[in-house]
Amino acid sequence: MATETxxxxxxxxxxxxxxxxxxxxxxxxxxIGMPQLCGDWMxxxxxxxxxxxxxxxxVLSRIALPRIAAVLAERQGTITNDLAAAEDLKVKxxxxxxxxxxxxxxxxxxxxxxxxxxxxxxKGEIDDAIAKADAEISAKAAEGEAKIAEIRAGAMEAxxxxxxxxxxxxxxxxGGKADAKTVTAAITAxxxx
Amino acid sequence: xxxxxxxxGAYIGAGLAxxxxxxxxxxxxxxxxxxxxxxxxxxxAAGGQTATMFIGIAFSEALGIFSFLVALxxxxxx
Amino acid sequence: MATDTHGAExxxxxxxxxxxxxxIVKPLFGDGGVGTFTITNVTLWMALTVLAIxxxxxxxTSGRSTVPSRVQSIAELAYGFIRKMVEDVAGxxxxxxxxxxxxxxxxxxxxxxxxxxxxxxxxxSHIAVTAVMAMAVFLAVTILGFVKNGxxxxxxxxxxxxxxxxxxxxxxxxxxxxxxxPVSHSIRLAGNMMAGHAVIKVFAAxxxxxxxxxxxxxxxxxxxxxxxxxxxxxxxxxxxxxxxVFTILxxxxxxxxxxxxx
Numbered sequence: 001m002a003t004e005t006x007x008x009x010x011x012x013x014x015x016x017x018x019x020x021x022x023x024x025x026x027x028x029x030x031x032i033g034m035p036q037l038c039g040d041w042m043x044x045x046x047x048x049x050x051x052x053x054x055x056x057x058x059v060l061s062r063i064a065l066p067r068i069a070a071v072l073a074e075r076q077g078t079i080t081n082d083l084a085a086a087e088d089l090k091v092k093x094x095x096x097x098x099x100x101x102x103x104x105x106x107x108x109x110x111x112x113x114x115x116x117x118x119x120x121x122x123k124g125e126i127d128d129a130i131a132k133a134d135a136e137i138s139a140k141a142a143e144g145e146a147k148i149a150e151i152r153a154g155a156m157e158a159x160x161x162x163x164x165x166x167x168x169x170x171x172x173x174x175g176g177k178a179d180a181k182t183v184t185a186a187i188t189a190x191x192x193x
Numbered sequence: 194x195x196x197x198x199x200x201x202g203a204y205i206g207a208g209l210a211x212x213x214x215x216x217x218x219x220x221x222x223x224x225x226x227x228x229x230x231x232x233x234x235x236x237x238a239a240g241g242q243t244a245t246m247f248i249g250i251a252f253s254e255a256l257g258i259f260s261f262l263v264a265l266x267x268x269x270x271x
Numbered sequence: 272m273a274t275d276t277h278g279a280e281x282x283x284x285x286x287x288x289x290x291x292x293x294x295i296v297k298p299l300f301g302d303g304g305v306g307t308f309t310i311t312n313v314t315l316w317m318a319l320t321v322l323a324i325x326x327x328x329x330x331x332t333s334g335r336s337t338v339p340s341r342v343q344s345i346a347e348l349a350y351g352f353i354r355k356m357v358e359d360v361a362g363x364x365x366x367x368x369x370x371x372x373x374x375x376x377x378x379x380x381x382x383x384x385x386x387x388x389x390x391x392x393x394x395x396s397h398i399a400v401t402a403v404m405a406m407a408v409f410l411a412v413t414i415l416g417f418v419k420n421g422x423x424x425x426x427x428x429x430x431x432x433x434x435x436x437x438x439x440x441x442x443x444x445x446x447x448x449x450x451x452x453p454v455s456h457s458i459r460l461a462g463n464m465m466a467g468h469a470v471i472k473v474f475a476a477x478x479x480x481x482x483x484x485x486x487x488x489x490x491x492x493x494x495x496x497x498x499x500x501x502x503x504x505x506x507x508x509x510x511x512x513x514x515x516v517f518t519i520l521x522x523x524x525x526x527x528x529x530x531x532x533x
Contacts, residue, residue: 258462
């Protein structure tokens with residue numbers, strides 16, 4: 001500013017002029033202009049900033065970051081392990097289920113086999129018994145039939161005899177003389193008819 | 194007298210410099226609005242682009258901050 | 272003006288304090304000047320930052336528990352956040368530089384938040400502080416770029432995807448923007464922090480208006496208190512976002528150094 005001297009004489013002093021003169025605060029301790037532009041303070045700030053950044057860098061790189069990385073890695077490992085264990089257990093559960101199903105199927109098949117065998121056995125027995133009974137029945141029936149035939153034959157003879165005798169008697173009573181041969185023939189013919 | 198004129202000029206300049214902040218506001222609004230309309234069209238791609246949006250906001254907002262800085266310099270440092 | 276304000280006792284309607292007073296560096300002990308090694312309020316608040324960082328990242332994780340406590344999960348969250356940012360933005364081969372980036376981020380975020388305490392001194396609001404960090408990033412990235420890629424690093428300015436006649440012009444623009452990087456990088460952070468704190472202080476100066484003039488004061492005082500609250504909330508957001516932006520830009524610059532071919 002070209003008018004610094006005159007301005008100062010009139011009571012207005014440019015803050016830049018004061019800062020150039022090495023003053024950043026007024027007599028009351030208040031700010032002149034922008035404290036950010038005060039060159040006197042920059043060295044101090046830069047020095048402490050560098051110190052702070054170096055301290056933070058060492059705290060982070062020596063202690064904090066490796067520790068957090070280790071914790072995160074450990075957690076990742078734990079999670080992976082747990083997941084693997086869960087996977088194993090799942091596989092085992094599936095295997096157990098398969099074994100159970102297999103045992104169940106086996107038992108069922110065996111039961112069916114036993115049932116089929118028993119059924120076949122029982123059927124055989126029943127068939128045998130039926131066959132035996134049938135045989136017995138037919139034997140009995142044949143016997144009965146033979147008897148009936150015998151009885152019938154007997155009865156026929158008896159009827160023939162009776163009829164012969166009766167016919168002879170009737171013929172005799174009528175006053176004829178019964179020819180035995182003729183009577184027999186006639187009776188036989190009648191009986192057949 | 195001359196100092197007063199200088200001071201007046203500085204204050205007028207500070208006020209004029211502050212209009213630049215309006216431009217930055219428009220710019221930031223533009224960035225976010227366009228990001229949002231794009232994000233609503235394709236929400237699955239939006240997540241990866243938020244960082245880009247913030248960089249865009251930072252660039253356009255920095256210019257508003259520069260004009261504010263000019264205003265501050267005129268107010269307090271000249 | 273500052274000079275007017277402090278010379279204005281008894282004038283009535285004047286700012287009781289200067290909005291820039293909060294940025295003054297003063298010695299903690301004695302009234303002497305501020306030399307390079309003087310213990311000042313800068314020292315105090317940077318030491319508090321270090322203590323807070325140690326409390327969170329060292330004491331908080333001392334349990335090393337698999338199921339983390341609250342503090343430990345915050346520490347792990349910060350770790351994972353920055354690590355993922357470095358990996359996503361700068362690539363996997365940038366992970367060796369993760370501790371440096373984490374140092375920057377954690378320092379900035381803690382300084383910003385500690386600066387929000389009433390009466391605190393905000394170290395990151397000073398251009399000297401942020402400029403040192405930005406210059407450190409700039410120099411480190413440039414040197415790293417040349418060490419890793421040799422003169423191939425210069426291809427960062429030569430955009431091979433652009434049409435050939437445009438390339439020299441683009442290269443000029445790229446070179447300029449490359450050298451403006453540390454300026455914008457530092458002023459963005461310092462400017463944001465200073466702006467927010469100065470605005471809060473300006474509203475705070477209006478808040479006791481009711482003591483001076485009841486009529487206007489009844490209107491101005493509640494408004495300025497509401498405004499302080501709102502700006503404070505915004506500043507909490509800005510404190511984090513600026514730390515995030517500073518860090519992510521560092522990652523972007525680092526990516527340019529490691530992979531200069533666009």
